[in-house]
Amino acid sequence: MKIGYLVRRFLFLVFVVWTAATVLFFIPRLSRVNPIRERFAEIQRSTGYAPRDLENIIKAFETKFGLDKPLIEQYLDYMGSVLRGDLGVSLMRYPRTVVDLIGQALPWTVILLTVTTLLTFLIGTGIGALAGWPRSPSWVKGMVTPLMVLAAVPGYLLGLLLIYFIAFRAKLLPLSGAYTTGRFLGPELSIEFILDVARHAILPALSLILTSVGFWALGMRGMGVTVQGEDYVNFAEHKGLKQGRIFYWYYVRNAILPQVTALALAFGSIVSAGILVENLYGFPGIGSLLNAAILANDFFVIYGIGMITIVAVGVSMMIIDLTYPLLDPRIRYDRK
Amino acid sequence: MQLSVPIQGPSSGPSRLTLALRYLRRNKSLLVGLGLLAFLLIFSIGGSLLIDTSTRAYPLAAPSVQPPSAEYPLGTDKDGRDLLAVMARGILLTGTVGIIAGSVGIVVGVVLGFLAGYYGGKVDSVIRWVTEVLITIPPLILQIIIASTIVDKNKVTIFTMAGVASILSWMGTARVVRSQVLTMRERTFVSMAKLSGMSNLEIIFKELMPNMLPYLAASFVGAVMGAIGATFGLEVLGLGPAREPTIGMTIRWAQFHSAIFNQWWWWVLWPSLALIAIFASLSLINRGLDEIANPRVRRSE
Amino acid sequence: MTSLNGAGQIALEVNNLQVTYYTDSGRVKAVDGVDLTLKAGERLGLVGESGCGKSTLALALMRMIKPPGRIEAGSAIIHTDMGSIDLLKLNEEEIRQARLSKISYIPQGAMNSLNPVMRVGKQMIDAMRSHIPRASERELTERAEQALESVELKRSVFRMYPHELSGGMKQRVCIAIGILLSPKVIIADEPTSALDVVVQRQVMETICRVQEKIHAAVILIGHDMGLMAQITNRVAVMYAGKLVEVSTVREMFTDPLHPYAQALIRSLPNLDNKGIFQGIPGLAPSLLRLPSGCVFHPRCEHAMEICKSAPPPKSVTPAGRFVSCHLYDEQGNRAHVTGHKQKPVASP
Numbered sequence: 001m002k003i004g005y006l007v008r009r010f011l012f013l014v015f016v017v018w019t020a021a022t023v024l025f026f027i028p029r030l031s032r033v034n035p036i037r038e039r040f041a042e043i044q045r046s047t048g049y050a051p052r053d054l055e056n057i058i059k060a061f062e063t064k065f066g067l068d069k070p071l072i073e074q075y076l077d078y079m080g081s082v083l084r085g086d087l088g089v090s091l092m093r094y095p096r097t098v099v100d101l102i103g104q105a106l107p108w109t110v111i112l113l114t115v116t117t118l119l120t121f122l123i124g125t126g127i128g129a130l131a132g133w134p135r136s137p138s139w140v141k142g143m144v145t146p147l148m149v150l151a152a153v154p155g156y157l158l159g160l161l162l163i164y165f166i167a168f169r170a171k172l173l174p175l176s177g178a179y180t181t182g183r184f185l186g187p188e189l190s191i192e193f194i195l196d197v198a199r200h201a202i203l204p205a206l207s208l209i210l211t212s213v214g215f216w217a218l219g220m221r222g223m224g225v226t227v228q229g230e231d232y233v234n235f236a237e238h239k240g241l242k243q244g245r246i247f248y249w250y251y252v253r254n255a256i257l258p259q260v261t262a263l264a265l266a267f268g269s270i271v272s273a274g275i276l277v278e279n280l281y282g283f284p285g286i287g288s289l290l291n292a293a294i295l296a297n298d299f300f301v302i303y304g305i306g307m308i309t310i311v312a313v314g315v316s317m318m319i320i321d322l323t324y325p326l327l328d329p330r331i332r333y334d335r336k
Numbered sequence: 337m338q339l340s341v342p343i344q345g346p347s348s349g350p351s352r353l354t355l356a357l358r359y360l361r362r363n364k365s366l367l368v369g370l371g372l373l374a375f376l377l378i379f380s381i382g383g384s385l386l387i388d389t390s391t392r393a394y395p396l397a398a399p400s401v402q403p404p405s406a407e408y409p410l411g412t413d414k415d416g417r418d419l420l421a422v423m424a425r426g427i428l429l430t431g432t433v434g435i436i437a438g439s440v441g442i443v444v445g446v447v448l449g450f451l452a453g454y455y456g457g458k459v460d461s462v463i464r465w466v467t468e469v470l471i472t473i474p475p476l477i478l479q480i481i482i483a484s485t486i487v488d489k490n491k492v493t494i495f496t497m498a499g500v501a502s503i504l505s506w507m508g509t510a511r512v513v514r515s516q517v518l519t520m521r522e523r524t525f526v527s528m529a530k531l532s533g534m535s536n537l538e539i540i541f542k543e544l545m546p547n548m549l550p551y552l553a554a555s556f557v558g559a560v561m562g563a564i565g566a567t568f569g570l571e572v573l574g575l576g577p578a579r580e581p582t583i584g585m586t587i588r589w590a591q592f593h594s595a596i597f598n599q600w601w602w603w604v605l606w607p608s609l610a611l612i613a614i615f616a617s618l619s620l621i622n623r624g625l626d627e628i629a630n631p632r633v634r635r636s637e
Numbered sequence: 638m639t640s641l642n643g644a645g646q647i648a649l650e651v652n653n654l655q656v657t658y659y660t661d662s663g664r665v666k667a668v669d670g671v672d673l674t675l676k677a678g679e680r681l682g683l684v685g686e687s688g689c690g691k692s693t694l695a696l697a698l699m700r701m702i703k704p705p706g707r708i709e710a711g712s713a714i715i716h717t718d719m720g721s722i723d724l725l726k727l728n729e730e731e732i733r734q735a736r737l738s739k740i741s742y743i744p745q746g747a748m749n750s751l752n753p754v755m756r757v758g759k760q761m762i763d764a765m766r767s768h769i770p771r772a773s774e775r776e777l778t779e780r781a782e783q784a785l786e787s788v789e790l791k792r793s794v795f796r797m798y799p800h801e802l803s804g805g806m807k808q809r810v811c812i813a814i815g816i817l818l819s820p821k822v823i824i825a826d827e828p829t830s831a832l833d834v835v836v837q838r839q840v841m842e843t844i845c846r847v848q849e850k851i852h853a854a855v856i857l858i859g860h861d862m863g864l865m866a867q868i869t870n871r872v873a874v875m876y877a878g879k880l881v882e883v884s885t886v887r888e889m890f891t892d893p894l895h896p897y898a899q900a901l902i903r904s905l906p907n908l909d910n911k912g913i914f915q916g917i918p919g920l921a922p923s924l925l926r927l928p929s930g931c932v933f934h935p936r937c938e939h940a941m942e943i944c945k946s947a948p949p950p951k952s953v954t955p956a957g958r959f960v961s962c963h964l965y966d967e968q969g970n971r972a973h974v975t976g977h978k979q980k981p982v983a984s985p
Contacts, residue, residue: 016469028485134703148623152615154565156572157587157608164596164604231749238699238744239764239814240736249763250752257754265472272474276572280591294484294573302484309477317472329798330753 009321013314020310021082024303025075036061038297039091087304092296098304101289106271106308108178109278109285112201113270116208121263123209124216129252131217132224135243144217151214156276159207163280167203174200176282204281208274219262223255230254257328261320268316271309366624372617376427376610383424392421393581404602411602413586414593422581423606429582430564430614433494437501437563442556444502445509450544452510453517463510471507475562476569478504483575492577497570501563508562509555516548554625561618568611583607583614647716648821648854649675649698649740654711654725656690656697659704665924667693667706669878672951672959675822675854680845682865682886683858684901685875688924691858692745694875695824698856699742700724700732715739715821738768741815743825743844747808751799757810758782758795764814784813787850788843805836812844819851826858841868862905866890873959874898877922877932883959894960896937931963939964 028035036058044050051057062068066077081088087098127147130140150158167175174180179187179196187193227233228251236250266273271286278287286305293301325331360367383389391397395415402412410419452463483492483500529539570576571584578585586607590596595603656668667690675681683691696702698713713724717739727735736742744750752760761781765772782792788809799807808828815823825844829837845868848855857869865872866886873883874897882895893899900917917936922928928935934944943963952965964971 019469020473024481027481030486148619149616152619153612154568154615156568157611160587160591160596160604160608164601168597231744232752234701235742235744235750235811236752236763237701238736238742239767240733240738241763241767242733245763245767249755253754254752268472269474272477275476276569279573290480291573294480294575297484299485302481306477306481309474313472313474328754330800 006322009318013318016314016317017311018079020307020314021079022075024306025078028299028303029071034058035091035297035299036067038299042295042297082307087307088300090293090298090301092293092298092301098300101301102286102304102308105284105286105289108283109271109274109287112204112278112283112285113208113274114267115201116205117263117266117270117273119205120209120212121216121259121266124213125220125256125259127213128217128220128222129224129247129255132221132228132255133247133251134228144214144221147214147217149214150210151212151218153211154276155207155211156280158211159204159277159280162203162207173203176200178284200281200283204274204277204283207277207280216259216262220255220259223258224251227251227255260327261324264316264320265313268313269309271305271312363624363627365620365627369617369620369622369624372613373621376431376613376617380424380427380431383420384428387418387421387424389421389425392418393425394579397421401598401600401603403600410606411600413589413603414595414600415589417581419586419602419606422586423583423610426581426583426586426607427610427614429494429580430567430584430611433498433501433567433582434560434564434614436495436498437505437567438556438560440498440502441505441559441563442509442552443506445506445555445559446513446552448506449510449513450517453514454521460514464514467507467510467514470504471511475504475566479566479570480573480575483570489575490578492575494577494580494582497567497577497582498563500570501566504566505559505563508558509552512551512555513548516551517544520544520547550625550629554622554629557618557622557625561615561622564614564618583611587611646677647674648677648679649673650712650714650716651698652712652714654694654697654713655709656693656702656706657709658706660925663925666878666927667924668697671711671875671880673873673880673883675856677821677854678849678852679871680848680855680857680869681883682869682872683856683875684860684862684865684872687860689875690878690924691875692826693878695742695826695856695858698724698740698822698824699736700727701742717821734768737764737815737820738818739820740822740824741818741820743808743811743815743823743828745826745828745830747811747828748804748831750811751807753799755798756795757785757797757799757802761785761795761810761814761817765817768818780817781813784817785810787816787847788813789839804832805840808832808836808840809843812840812847816847816851816853820853822854822856823848824856824858827860828857829864830859837864862901874901877927878924879932879961880959881933881961885958888956888958894954894958894965895933895962896939896964897933900938 037054040051040054040058059068066074069077085099087102090096090098090101093101124147127140127143130136131144163175166172178200179193180200183196184193232254233246233250236246241250274283274285275287275290277283278285279291282288289301290305292298293305360370395417398408398412398416398418400412400416401414402408404411408418408420410423412418413422448463448467452460479500482503483496529543534542567576567582568584568587571582571588572591574588576582576585576588584607587604590600590603590607593600593603595601651671651673654668654671654673655666658665658667669690671694673681683694685691693702693706696706697708700708702708708725711725714721715724715735722731722735722739724732724735724740751757755763758778758781761784762774762777765777765780769777778795782795785792785794790806790809790813794802794806794810799810802810808831812828815825823844828844829840832840841864844855844857857865859865869886871883871885872889874881874889874895876897882889882893882898884894884898889898890902893902897917904917922932922935928945930946931937931940931944931949934940937944941963947963949961949963950965950967951959951961952967953959954965954970955968
């Protein structure tokens, strides 16, 4: 691996993050919405509390957050704090910082979505590979169609269905949350706690998995149909290889390459992929935090979540670029 | 890659309609998808004509939370909307958002894709770079930021929704068009057209466009789906048009009032079915169009 | 290179091979009653227009005909020191084992015949491992590297990926794979069609050298008659799914028996008729709608009444040449001298 390539790739990542940060800086300033004013309007709506000298309070807050400085100075301050990993303070849970809130929510999201993304990838790619293989029985080939129909259902809706039937009517699984709050005071490292979390995560995970397996299956089948007609698969059979070996080493191994790119991208969007479902199940991840922030007009938290989403995408793209040559020897580090 | 476009070609022999119907019989996805779409359209347009949806789909038009009955076949919601009227109007509204955003997406995507593919060079690099970056960023998060910041939450209309969805609806089209133009640029009929003195624009519209129709149709449908999906996400999160009975807002209100825990199943069921039907019909149509564009996929079934 | 070196034992015996494709527009007899005998060490050229069934014949011998195709009848017996086996009667596992070890195939599209994500050596070991599962890694590596050397490649190719090789090198790797287990029969399906002329010759010579070394019979499929003349011992001419003539190279080029073979030879450029190409009138028939009687009669300049109705007999001349034409009787003597200079029947 060439050092120059690594450096260039890293600079690209920095560039993406910088672009994202800049856009996130300018979007709110392009609009006439004043976050502080909106926040107070929200407080007034929900509690009826209306401070008499609102304008002065807003001024004071603006001074505190540096919103009264010249734009360029604000921008430099902002970039400086982003560099230090400071995304500002939350308006709804002042004085807690955005980074603090995100740090608390992120592990839940990362754990749930990593597991579901991996499972979805494995199941979907497996079914797709079998469906594109000419020797598979026809019922396997037919599996893609119902999965595609299921993929037309938004995860949120399937989630509603599962809550109603499995959690609400049959009472098989908990309705919401990430752990039984009566049993545990907070997250702890014990087998009981982990099992409890797993029980709570089953329904959100199912909602996410069942509604996206179809996409993976369809993608893999498409590639599989192409690869299965390639000369090297044919020649492998001429060589007298066993079907299983041809299937894995010649067919799957080649057809899976675009899927791996898609997997990396899926990992990149892990932060945002579960927003709606997390919300539905009151799962204390990024989705619920975002929902709370939207309801409370907490713009700094919204931007903070946007920021880490983009960083996650940038990092995962860098990881694809760095690992892809290991999977496909035709791609070299020094090209591009 | 061969394009077998059934609707094109000289109309000698069996009429175009017969040919199209005969083709549809083989392309099951397209057939079922179009059928479902036709059903949704008939339901919503017919419903809008038969009942006054402009009042009955809005609060206080009916008694609160009535289960389905002879008078209110689909029931009513907590705010007193007649759900039959809500469904008829909601499908149209949701469809409108999708079609506006899809159209904007296809126009912008085609223009950018053509520019990138046809002229190449710096134009291509810039367009491709922006497309690739935007395509990797999860759309929902960007739309949430835009919708929550730029738009005043209380003044959201379906056109605002369409606008927000439009911003990120063109990348897929641009990418497909670009790669198609690149492969077609090298083909003989384009160089023939160049030799015979056609201008670039003429070549684009007379020679390239017809060949790309199935791709364009597929990416249009894709853009519409993307827009409806994004809108649904925003609506569920409370960033939707609070006053309009779109499908997403109906689900949002049902959820907001804990309809399922109150056993008001009808309030959740109808909009869910409608949304699933919309997505299923679009994704089947998309698959059908894909079969037209890439006949190879079909063979595995 | 045209001597029949080491010919003796019969290596492959094909009898009445029939392959049919069941397509939407009807049944297609792609190979129809082919008989063929190959001796060990012999090189047979199989020629004919594209679509005449050459490749189908090769695939049938490998038992690689996929639906909608089906092998309808016939036998293909390989004779080895350990006895004879009929390729067409083997079950799936047996034919898998026979591939590469008894009969191997050198593919047409060598450019794309190697798995792009696997090192060359691994692909070779893969091939051997599936036939001799208990061999040690060291032994197989040694054997693979020897095979690479025998096709004039460096041992270091073992560790390379296909994309690092040139077209000629890839084709050599495919040949090396084909001879790994010293099969009795090697089928080479236009193995050089994608290569440039100079490399073509070298690769052909390599095939001949390794084939002589392992004393295998070779079926070389192609349509380059010039190349056939230089490389093979005997030439079989195929037309619309049937063999029409099998003769030694010398006989084929100096005195072809079948009118189609005659036309093929005449169409070759040579010193006497420089630049004057003589084509064969008419088009090759669609296998879906074959003419009645002798399938060649609409294009044949010697066509007679009988040719329109009766299929021609299969004759073997005293010299051992095979021909299938009404001009010859069962013993391969010229028959029906009367009326044989009839006007060609107009092709439809």
